[in-house]
Amino acid sequence: MARYGMVIDLSRCHGCRACMVACKVENNTPKGSFWNYVFRFEEGVFPETRVSFLPRPCMHCDNAPCVKVCPVGSRHKTLEGLTLTDWDRCIGCRYCEVACPYGVNCFNWKDPKKNRYLDWSDPSLEGVELSHGMPYANPDLDLPQGSQGRHTAGGGRMKGVVEKCTFCVHRLEKGLLPACAANCPVGALVFGDLDDPESPPSQLLREKPHFRLLEGEGTEPRVYYVGGAPPTTASRQIEAVKARVER
Amino acid sequence: MNEKKRLPFGMGRLGTKWWVLVGVSLTLVTRGIIAYSQQASEGEVVTGMRDIGPMGGAAWGLYIVFVVYFVGISFTGICLASLIRLLNLKVLRPIVRPAEVMTVIALILGALAILADVGQPGRAFLMLLKYARPQSPFFGTFAMVISGYLFGSLVYLYLHGRPDAAVLAKRPGLLQRFHRWWAAGYGDTPPERARRVRSSFWLSVALLPLLITATSTLGFVFGLQGGRPGWFGSLQAPGFVVMAGLSGVGVLILIAAGLRQALGEKERLNLELFRWLADFLLVLLAGYLYFLVVEWLTNSYAAGPSESLVSQAILAGENAWIFWGSVAFLTLPAFLLLLQRLRGRVSLPLIVACGVMVNLAAIAKRFLIVVPSQTHGMLLPYSTGSYTPSLVEWEIVIGLVGLGGLLFALFVKGFPILELDRDYLGGTK
Numbered sequence: 285m286a287r288y289g290m291v292i293d294l295s296r297c298h299g300c301r302a303c304m305v306a307c308k309v310e311n312n313t314p315k316g317s318f319w320n321y322v323f324r325f326e327e328g329v330f331p332e333t334r335v336s337f338l339p340r341p342c343m344h345c346d347n348a349p350c351v352k353v354c355p356v357g358s359r360h361k362t363l364e365g366l367t368l369t370d371w372d373r374c375i376g377c378r379y380c381e382v383a384c385p386y387g388v389n390c391f392n393w394k395d396p397k398k399n400r401y402l403d404w405s406d407p408s409l410e411g412v413e414l415s416h417g418m419p420y421a422n423p424d425l426d427l428p429q430g431s432q433g434r435h436t437a438g439g440g441r442m443k444g445v446v447e448k449c450t451f452c453v454h455r456l457e458k459g460l461l462p463a464c465a466a467n468c469p470v471g472a473l474v475f476g477d478l479d480d481p482e483s484p485p486s487q488l489l490r491e492k493p494h495f496r497l498l499e500g501e502g503t504e505p506r507v508y509y510v511g512g513a514p515p516t517t518a519s520r521q522i523e524a525v526k527a528r529v530e531r
Numbered sequence: 532m533n534e535k536k537r538l539p540f541g542m543g544r545l546g547t548k549w550w551v552l553v554g555v556s557l558t559l560v561t562r563g564i565i566a567y568s569q570q571a572s573e574g575e576v577v578t579g580m581r582d583i584g585p586m587g588g589a590a591w592g593l594y595i596v597f598v599v600y601f602v603g604i605s606f607t608g609i610c611l612a613s614l615i616r617l618l619n620l621k622v623l624r625p626i627v628r629p630a631e632v633m634t635v636i637a638l639i640l641g642a643l644a645i646l647a648d649v650g651q652p653g654r655a656f657l658m659l660l661k662y663a664r665p666q667s668p669f670f671g672t673f674a675m676v677i678s679g680y681l682f683g684s685l686v687y688l689y690l691h692g693r694p695d696a697a698v699l700a701k702r703p704g705l706l707q708r709f710h711r712w713w714a715a716g717y718g719d720t721p722p723e724r725a726r727r728v729r730s731s732f733w734l735s736v737a738l739l740p741l742l743i744t745a746t747s748t749l750g751f752v753f754g755l756q757g758g759r760p761g762w763f764g765s766l767q768a769p770g771f772v773v774m775a776g777l778s779g780v781g782v783l784i785l786i787a788a789g790l791r792q793a794l795g796e797k798e799r800l801n802l803e804l805f806r807w808l809a810d811f812l813l814v815l816l817a818g819y820l821y822f823l824v825v826e827w828l829t830n831s832y833a834a835g836p837s838e839s840l841v842s843q844a845i846l847a848g849e850n851a852w853i854f855w856g857s858v859a860f861l862t863l864p865a866f867l868l869l870l871q872r873l874r875g876r877v878s879l880p881l882i883v884a885c886g887v888m889v890n891l892a893a894i895a896k897r898f899l900i901v902v903p904s905q906t907h908g909m910l911l912p913y914s915t916g917s918y919t920p921s922l923v924e925w926e927i928v929i930g931l932v933g934l935g936g937l938l939f940a941l942f943v944k945g946f947p948i949l950e951l952d953r954d955y956l957g958g959t960k
């Protein structure tokens with residue numbers, strides 16, 4: 285059985301944030317929810333400054349603090365190495381969110397249907413016809429996933445539950461790459477079976493020195509980084525995405 | 532009618548002050564219900580909470596602060612009641628019943644505060660029954676505190692109320708049926724009494740370790756999290772226990788003073804009793820101030836960069852006024868109570884003021900534990916976050932406090948809030 289993971293080549297990433305957009309379109313996440321987030325960093329003092337980028341999907345940790353603290357087992361590990369949320373079981377206590385040191389969790393603070401980027405009740409949109417009713421409504425997301433048949437795919441489900449990156453579990457079932465990896469214009473996000481020594485991510489890990497984020501926390505992330513260095517206390521975030529949700 | 536008038540401690544008689552208390556409490560509860568219905572329909576977007584990380588918010592806020600606060604109060608009530616019974620502290624006997632009632636009410640409020648916090652409260656019941664995981668530190672809060680501890684406290688209150696209920700069940704009146712139900716055939720005969728004393732002794736023995744464990748698990752909710760700077764630490768659990776004691780004794784002082792005033796019970800609720808409570812408060816204050824110094828010395832001397840950012844936000848940043856306010860409200864009562872002790876005097880207004888101050892400090896301290904570690908010192912370089920409770924959150928929390936007042940007011944009118952004397956109406960107690 286494949287045990288998935290991702291290797292992110294920081295020497296290729298140029299911070300275009302296409303992965304963030306691809307994720308939003310694929311997973312129908314509401315406003316303010318960024319399952320994949322790309323940091324843009326600046327270090328040093330002008331004119332000696334250096335800009336770098338760091339995509340941050342969920343780390344799908346093997347020793348995930350969010351899985352440990354979930355009181356009802358909604359957040360769970362799968363045999364394929366994925367850390368997933370069963371939105372049909374989540375009670376919305378947000379313990380996973382405070383336990384995660386990476387800040388990857390997104391709570392539905394309001395009804396996602398009322399939290400779209402476009403107001404579909406706008407009269408000017410009358411007459412616009414789409415194949416699946418709502419735009420972005422990906423029908424694959426409604427299917428139960430994996431051998432346990434749990435509801436883990438996609439976002440924007442209901443208010444009061446936590447959601448996060450699934451490594452596009454619904455695409456993996458079809459043999460496709462996660463949307464972020466499939467849409468990266470420079471192939472910086474390399475996804476595959478980390479147990480298979482011949483898979484592209486395994487090869488990359490063999491060839492290049494690598495690190496994982498916050499390794500000292502003991503979370504055993506399944507996301508590795510090559511071609512760069514981890515952010516330090518000197519790294520300042522620039523052009524932060526304004527993730528806001530208003531009443 | 533005459534019979535009814537003779538019911539003890541103002542039971543069954545609804546005076547103006549009582550109506551004022553009920554009126555104020557009902558107003559607060561109504562505001563709280565309106566606010567909660569708003570939250571239930573719109574979602575928790577109506578709160579000041581937001582996601583940690585890109586959204587720059589705090590995922591836990593005022594509700595969790597008050598879960599910890601209410602559970603802390605409940606801890607002290609039953610803890611003191613058990614100790615007073617086990618050690619037979621006669622001076623403090625009159626506050627046993629108010630302490631037991633305080634515990635039960637505070638636990639109900641704690642449970643409701645959790646419901647206010649979770650995004651899917653209806654689902655929470657079902658999922659916790661079906662899938663509860665003991666590995667989660669929350670399990671202790673849900674299973675031990677809210678269920679086991681509430682059940683144990685109710686049984687405790689019920690058992691100790693039976694002799695009084697047995698006496699009152701013989702009195703005709705509106706409440707007779709209720710008292711008969713409570714007594715449930717109990718007649719306080721010597722063998723019955725022996726059985727009750729034995730079972731209550733073992734219940735006290737069982738409840739005390741359960742209390743410490745349950746309050747500690749609440750500390751573990753934070754203390755076991757390595758991913759939030761400022762939370763991970765072995766002092767969290769004992770610190771929670773001591774702070775729980777502080778706030779609980781503070782509330783008990785307020786309740787005892789209120790009852791003394793309202794019922795005119797200056798003999799039972801005498802100054803000697805308040806001196807004991809003040810001494811408890813002083814000892815707990817000394818203990819907590821010690822924890823505070825140890826905690827902040829460690830944090831400022833050898834903390835990592837993230838911990839330093841949290842400490843900075845608390846000591847000198849946006850939360851500094853809350854921190855220094857809480858320090859003032861802990862040191863000032865300690866100083867005043869010590870001074871009073873040294874001079875050998877007992878001033879009720881001073882003790883009441885100290886009770887108010889330590890409770891404000893307790894709420895502030897809980898806020899400082901819960902919030903800054905979510906908004907500051909992120910382990911990845913996110914921008915600094917912020918959290919300000921919204922009006923809805925305040926209304927819900929204050930509504931809960933109002934509900935506590937309402938439940939207490941109702942209990943006082945239906946059951947003796949102080950234990951009846953042995954010779955009350957020829958009763959056998």
